[in-house]
Ligand code: ADP
């Protein structure tokens with residue numbers, strides 16, 4: 001019988017009979033302000049999972065190593081179990097969110113080159129900013145590990161920016177997480193959905209991500225369904 005290992009803010013992680021494989025359950029829940037704001041949205045888990053599966057499959061097809069194995073149901077995936085790096089890798093193509101508030105800027109200007117920020121994943125500490133020397137000094141990752149993971153972030157940005165553009169959306173920013181497999185390989189893990197990226201409509205700048213919940217702009221599930229159908233159409237055109 002599967003054993004519940006962890007209930008997070010958006011997903012549950014279950015241990016399967018295979019010690020190297022986890023079952024991920026996407027929940028119908030959204031949180032903001034590090035979990036202080038929490039609400040139920042019917043269909044949100046399935047929409048976020050479908051987007052993440054589509055993106056992970058696209059990245060795998062283009063040579064990115066990931067934890068993804070296969071989908072089990074509308075809300076469940078099987079993934080390779082990782083030893084996660086407690087780090088969040090944020091890439092920003094456009095000024096938005098905390099980058100705007102931190103530096104007193106308006107949102108919307110395209111950055112001359114992507115800005116890369118690393119955060120230490122800790123709910124207790126509110127995910128503080130961390131730099132490379134601190135991450136190395138704290139034994140979280142080596143210089144080579146960080147190089148590898150930032151290299152993958154750049155590749156992911158290079159692949160996804162045009163994919164989202166084709167689907168009529170600007171990839172404003174996104175957060176990635178990585179883990180190590182039992183064989184030592186570093187792979188992209190967690191998820192890629194509008195929970196952890198910002199997407200703006202290319203023509204209208206309409207928000208098509210979790211900001212619709214954070215800022216009370218639109219229905220979350222409907223927004224995620226719209227992102228999914230745009231991505232599906234863009235990929236169908238590629239075939
Ligand atoms: P949070 O922990 O931020 O509330 P989630 O609700 O998305 O986030 O929970 C998923 C948890 O599982 C995260 O802590 C994430 O780091 C972790 N995780 C993601 N992929 C894997 C994996 N392949 N192996 C082990 N842990 C993973």
Ligand code: TMP
Pocket residue numbers: 088090096097098099127173174175195196197198
């Ligand atoms: P930020 O502007 O709030 O720092 O967010 C930058 C990007 O990172 C945005 O796409 C949302 C994502 N993100 C997460 O996925 N988890 C987090 O805890 C934070 C702070 C941001």
